[in-house]
Amino acid sequence: MWRYLAPLAIFVVIGVFLRVGLNRNPNEIASPLVGKPVPTFSLPTVLDPQQQVSTESLAGRVTLVNVWGTWCIECGHEHPFLVELAKAGLPIYGLNVRDDRTAAIAWLNRLGNPYVASGFDPEGKAAIDWGVTGAPETFLIGSNGTILHKHISPLTPQIWQRDFLPLLRENCGPADCPFLAAVGGR
Amino acid sequence: MKILLCLLTAWLAFAGGALAVNAQEGFDDPALNERYRALIREIRCPKCLNESIAESNAPVAADLRREVRRLMGEGASDDEIKTFLSDRYGEFVLYSPRMSPTTFMVWAAPFLLVMLGGFVFWRILAARSNQPLDEELPP
Numbered sequence: 068m069w070r071y072l073a074p075l076a077i078f079v080v081i082g083v084f085l086r087v088g089l090n091r092n093p094n095e096i097a098s099p100l101v102g103k104p105v106p107t108f109s110l111p112t113v114l115d116p117q118q119q120v121s122t123e124s125l126a127g128r129v130t131l132v133n134v135w136g137t138w139c140i141e142c143g144h145e146h147p148f149l150v151e152l153a154k155a156g157l158p159i160y161g162l163n164v165r166d167d168r169t170a171a172i173a174w175l176n177r178l179g180n181p182y183v184a185s186g187f188d189p190e191g192k193a194a195i196d197w198g199v200t201g202a203p204e205t206f207l208i209g210s211n212g213t214i215l216h217k218h219i220s221p222l223t224p225q226i227w228q229r230d231f232l233p234l235l236r237e238n239c240g241p242a243d244c245p246f247l248a249a250v251g252g253r
Numbered sequence: 254m255k256i257l258l259c260l261l262t263a264w265l266a267f268a269g270g271a272l273a274v275n276a277q278e279g280f281d282d283p284a285l286n287e288r289y290r291a292l293i294r295e296i297r298c299p300k301c302l303n304e305s306i307a308e309s310n311a312p313v314a315a316d317l318r319r320e321v322r323r324l325m326g327e328g329a330s331d332d333e334i335k336t337f338l339s340d341r342y343g344e345f346v347l348y349s350p351r352m353s354p355t356t357f358m359v360w361a362a363p364f365l366l367v368m369l370g371g372f373v374f375w376r377i378l379a380a381r382s383n384q385p386l387d388e389e390l391p392p
Contacts, residue, residue, distance in 0.1 A: 096299060096342070096343060096345045097343060098342075099339070099340060099341070099342070099343045099344075100341065106341075165312055165316075190316070190319075191312070191313070191316040192316075192320075194316070195316060195317065195320055195341060196341060197341075198299075198341040198342050198343075199313070200299040200300040200313050200342070201311075201312075201313060
């Protein structure tokens with residue numbers, strides 16, 4: 068009996084491991100920051116070096132934080148969708164990493180500026196505190212300042228529907244997200 | 254065979270040499286520099302598949318190396334630096350992850366597998382020793 072069952076059992080175990088393992092995206096590493104408060108940061112904005120964007124800027128409402136740079140080709144692909152979300156009233160903050168200020172301003176002028184403000188982080192120092200591995204990456208921040216979700220790779224309407232909307236519905240108080248209907252949440 | 258062995262030795266000698274770190278990057282103090290070189294080999298680049306931050310040319314690896322140098326300059330211990338990085342990037346960045354509920358299986362698996370193998374071996378031995386001896390001998 069065992070003689071026949073054991074190979075079958077081994078086959079099933081290997082099969083399950085391969086099925087799960089081969090379908091995972093090795094670039095998507097679960098961030099230990101999800102469920103934790105937003106890291107403390109304070110950066111000059113891209114548009115105006117005199118102005119600061121910081122942890123306090125995010126407080127009190129549901130926001131997105133989007134990591135971008137003009138060197139990042141995929142960022143250009145997701146940009147129109149960010150503009151669309153911003154038009155619907157969702158506050159989006161940018162984290163501009165390893166970039167040149169002039170190039171970044173030109174980018175925003177050319178493609179539109181979906182950001183309430185973008186922190187300018189040419190050395191990627193704040194990016195390390197955010198556990199950023201590259202761009203684009205998008206964080207969903209709750210109104211109490213906790214990171215609800217992190218997405219690596221461009222944000223698309225499909226990913227927005229699948230990963231972000233359920234979390235928004237769950238974490239939005241009636242006053243927190245006046246934009247919820249406009250971004251597809253109701 | 255000898256040539257093959259020579260080639261293998263030569264390859265092994267060079268295999269460890271593929272580093273993204275340039276010569277200026279590091280510390281003047283040789284002991285500190287040695288520690289730095291060893292430490293960055295133990296930290297996995299979070300963007301690239303299975304390269305340490307010493308080997309990787311990815312921008313994030315350069316940033317992490319700079320961060321390691323800054324922390325070392327401030328007098329942080331290896332352990333503090335590893336905690337700093339794993340708080341931000343997860344246990345994933347440590348090539349030898351520390352014991353925690355998520356990494357428990359990584360550490361326990363070899364022992365469990367050896368125990369499983371031992372159990373199977375013991376079962377086979379037990380089954381064999383139950384067989385009458387003369388059955389195995391030619392008539």
